[in-house]
Amino acid sequence: MGKELVKDPLNIIICGVGGQGNILATELLASALVEKGYFTTVGETYGASQRGGSVMSHVRISAANEYGVLIPLGQADIIVSFEPTDTLRVARDYANKSTLILTDSRPNYPLGVLIGEAVYPSMEAIETELKKLSREVMIIEATRMAVEAGNSQATNILLMGSLTALPQVPLTAEDYDKVMEQRFKGEALELNRKVFKIGYEHINR
Amino acid sequence: MEWMITADEPGRTYLMQGNEAIARGALEAGIRFAAAYPGSPSSEILAMLGHVAEKMDLYAEWSTNETCALEACLGASFARVRSLCIMKQNGLLVVGDALHSASLSGVKGGLVLVVADDPSAHSSTNEFDSRHQARSAGLPMLEPANMQEAKDMVKWGYELSEQLQQLVMVRTVTRINHGRSSVSLGELPKEKPDPVTIGEWDRMVAINWFKDAQIAKIDQAKSIFETSPFNEYKGPEEPDMIIVTCGTGWLYSSEAVEALGLRDRIGILKIGTTYPLPEDFIVKHLLKTKKVLVIEEVDPFLEQNIAGIIAYHPELQVELLGRYGGKAMPRNGELNPDIVRNTLARLTGTAFTGPETAVIPPEEAVALPARELTFCAGCPHRASFFLLKQTLRIQEGQGVVMGDIGCYTMGGQRAGHYLYNFLCCMGGGINAAEGMGQLTRFGFKQPVLALAGDSTFFHSCLPGLVNAKYHDSNMLFVVLDNSATAMTGFQPHPGIGQTAMGKAAEPISIKKVAEAIGCPVTVADPFDISGTTSKVYDLLKQPGLKVLILKQECATLVVRKREKPRVWVDQELCRGDDCGCGRFCSRIWGCPGNIWDYEAGKAKIDEVVCVGCGVCISLCPAGAIKMEGGGACG
Numbered sequence: 001m002g003k004e005l006v007k008d009p010l011n012i013i014i015c016g017v018g019g020q021g022n023i024l025a026t027e028l029l030a031s032a033l034v035e036k037g038y039f040t041t042v043g044e045t046y047g048a049s050q051r052g053g054s055v056m057s058h059v060r061i062s063a064a065n066e067y068g069v070l071i072p073l074g075q076a077d078i079i080v081s082f083e084p085t086d087t088l089r090v091a092r093d094y095a096n097k098s099t100l101i102l103t104d105s106r107p108n109y110p111l112g113v114l115i116g117e118a119v120y121p122s123m124e125a126i127e128t129e130l131k132k133l134s135r136e137v138m139i140i141e142a143t144r145m146a147v148e149a150g151n152s153q154a155t156n157i158l159l160m161g162s163l164t165a166l167p168q169v170p171l172t173a174e175d176y177d178k179v180m181e182q183r184f185k186g187e188a189l190e191l192n193r194k195v196f197k198i199g200y201e202h203i204n205r
Numbered sequence: 206m207e208w209m210i211t212a213d214e215p216g217r218t219y220l221m222q223g224n225e226a227i228a229r230g231a232l233e234a235g236i237r238f239a240a241a242y243p244g245s246p247s248s249e250i251l252a253m254l255g256h257v258a259e260k261m262d263l264y265a266e267w268s269t270n271e272t273c274a275l276e277a278c279l280g281a282s283f284a285r286v287r288s289l290c291i292m293k294q295n296g297l298l299v300v301g302d303a304l305h306s307a308s309l310s311g312v313k314g315g316l317v318l319v320v321a322d323d324p325s326a327h328s329s330t331n332e333f334d335s336r337h338q339a340r341s342a343g344l345p346m347l348e349p350a351n352m353q354e355a356k357d358m359v360k361w362g363y364e365l366s367e368q369l370q371q372l373v374m375v376r377t378v379t380r381i382n383h384g385r386s387s388v389s390l391g392e393l394p395k396e397k398p399d400p401v402t403i404g405e406w407d408r409m410v411a412i413n414w415f416k417d418a419q420i421a422k423i424d425q426a427k428s429i430f431e432t433s434p435f436n437e438y439k440g441p442e443e444p445d446m447i448i449v450t451c452g453t454g455w456l457y458s459s460e461a462v463e464a465l466g467l468r469d470r471i472g473i474l475k476i477g478t479t480y481p482l483p484e485d486f487i488v489k490h491l492l493k494t495k496k497v498l499v500i501e502e503v504d505p506f507l508e509q510n511i512a513g514i515i516a517y518h519p520e521l522q523v524e525l526l527g528r529y530g531g532k533a534m535p536r537n538g539e540l541n542p543d544i545v546r547n548t549l550a551r552l553t554g555t556a557f558t559g560p561e562t563a564v565i566p567p568e569e570a571v572a573l574p575a576r577e578l579t580f581c582a583g584c585p586h587r588a589s590f591f592l593l594k595q596t597l598r599i600q601e602g603q604g605v606v607m608g609d610i611g612c613y614t615m616g617g618q619r620a621g622h623y624l625y626n627f628l629c630c631m632g633g634g635i636n637a638a639e640g641m642g643q644l645t646r647f648g649f650k651q652p653v654l655a656l657a658g659d660s661t662f663f664h665s666c667l668p669g670l671v672n673a674k675y676h677d678s679n680m681l682f683v684v685l686d687n688s689a690t691a692m693t694g695f696q697p698h699p700g701i702g703q704t705a706m707g708k709a710a711e712p713i714s715i716k717k718v719a720e721a722i723g724c725p726v727t728v729a730d731p732f733d734i735s736g737t738t739s740k741v742y743d744l745l746k747q748p749g750l751k752v753l754i755l756k757q758e759c760a761t762l763v764v765r766k767r768e769k770p771r772v773w774v775d776q777e778l779c780r781g782d783d784c785g786c787g788r789f790c791s792r793i794w795g796c797p798g799n800i801w802d803y804e805a806g807k808a809k810i811d812e813v814v815c816v817g818c819g820v821c822i823s824l825c826p827a828g829a830i831k832m833e834g835g836g837a838c839g
Binding site: 017027030031033034039040042043044045053054065066067068069070071072073075085086088089095096097098109110111113114116118119120126133152183 | 456541559560561574575619813
């Protein structure tokens, strides 16, 4: 496949809201990278994430040496996000003019919006600002596709399929599959393989 | 993951979480005993050891509190069994007396105490630097800078502990515990020694006679640390400045030196053995420079111990910079690569050019709604806080509520209608309520309430309950019993009926314990809002100590156990904004399952989020919320 590290370190942020499977998806990604022989570190912020807070994982990939677990501000090369407002929150801090952003379009309404005190911004407004902050924004209806494939819980793996399809990520679909095979079995493995493929092919058409 | 920490593959590299690496290190050292009380960011360690206990021939328990855990490990150590004790920074303060005593008696079988600090208090009520306790108790301490070291230091900690016959503390921080990196596995022991017979004159006694021995041990640790491979210097022979660092600061410093192109000007002295410091090793390197910057998490602990070394070594002519006084580095809060790089750039007069970023003027930036914390959909705490707030509003005189530590700590925010007035530490609520409840003799009239969860009840409320009963304080003690240590990930506690190793145990009844102490106990269901509200109202009118147990299982556990019923809004019945309820279900009740359908102008249930508890059905004035189906719990 000839997929090599185009930048060292390559910094990827995976973010969303607690319960969206962010941590598992990141762990699989980083494990696949370690299996390929890269120095890979992951920093996770998930203190109270089970209670609806934002969750963010930093993945740092290097062929040369180990890096600290946190990405410096403005230095994310790729941002993968499960929630549009969280995408923007993270992009404001970590994106630069070369950053590629991959985001799901399904909103997860915070408490303030539910009780009518705050307004959830439009997807158009979010996209406009994301474009100003980065090089490219790819909006993927990952939750919708995962629901169609059988389970909204698999959105995380679907987005990992899309991420793996990017030329910048030094992994092949087979590399990610090996790690999924280690972790899942039976129906869960089948579903994850199915959604991974959907996400992968969505990019690699 | 359990399979990874027990893999018999020496030399194999896996991506491991810091907590996995710690568990693996202890397994490689051949521990047969592990005890902990849960607390982020340390909780995964004992959870994993509990799951692999049988396979790896060890015993693991979730102790009732940290003191129980440490002293249980001392018991195992007395019989020459290697043991691991784990806690978070607050737990170390709970265990302070035991720690300072145990350092006098020393240990027999190796005992490593892992303490996980939470800089910036991501999942804690407060930031605290545990390292002061190692110095105060006179215990050797190691600080891993990455996941590999976390494993290796824990493993080596047992050799050190047995060589010195002393407890060894390993201090980690959130970014190590919850970070992941490559870890190369070592060998697992083929055999583990059995406990020895304790002879008639065998002793492990903590008394001041052994103070000299304790000091000799710490001096011996210092000489061992002088040649430890966990300490290293990398950099030029005559640097403009040396960064002395430990823990996460090491990789942040290395990255900053590279990013600023300072490799020829700045040296990095990494210290893994942070107490007692290897004095000769440090002096030897600091002689190379005139300027020293110390980079570490939380307090200027390393910095001020180095200041001590400088004071005793007039040959060192260095300017010392760090967190002290907040001049070079922030005085508190977690480190990150930006803080470290910016500090270094400022001190060396170097400019950093990062990738080009866009600046969005504030007037063009999209307004983002804050993502505040709330109770989960169907959480019984939401019902408990609602009905307590409602009761305090309808009775005469504003009540005073003492909070405590757990998921329900969030009840001090909007999620719990800002209910409580007071918050201290675990078990702090009941004691503060006892004190305030004594003031009725001076004319204090407000009803006083204390809250505690079920795990907190066992952890630290028992002496408080005895105290409040014996002194007959005027107060209502409310136990929010959700049958879970929910905040930290559902570790079992003595009320649950299960152990860390997955075995059944006889659960201890909170009601029976409180009754045995002599308290009148009422058990009520928080989901029965009106019935329980009137019970609370009546209890507040009675003098003396009352105990109310609000019992309803944590929604996150319920969801795992039963088929959820379908709850929906009959929009024909919902009167929308004409109702007069002010959109009660979505605005005031505040459950993430209750949303507003802006198109229809009516209430709606988010059926993906809703867990089917059905409480909102009883609260809707129009009777528009309906439920069908669903299996019974269990």
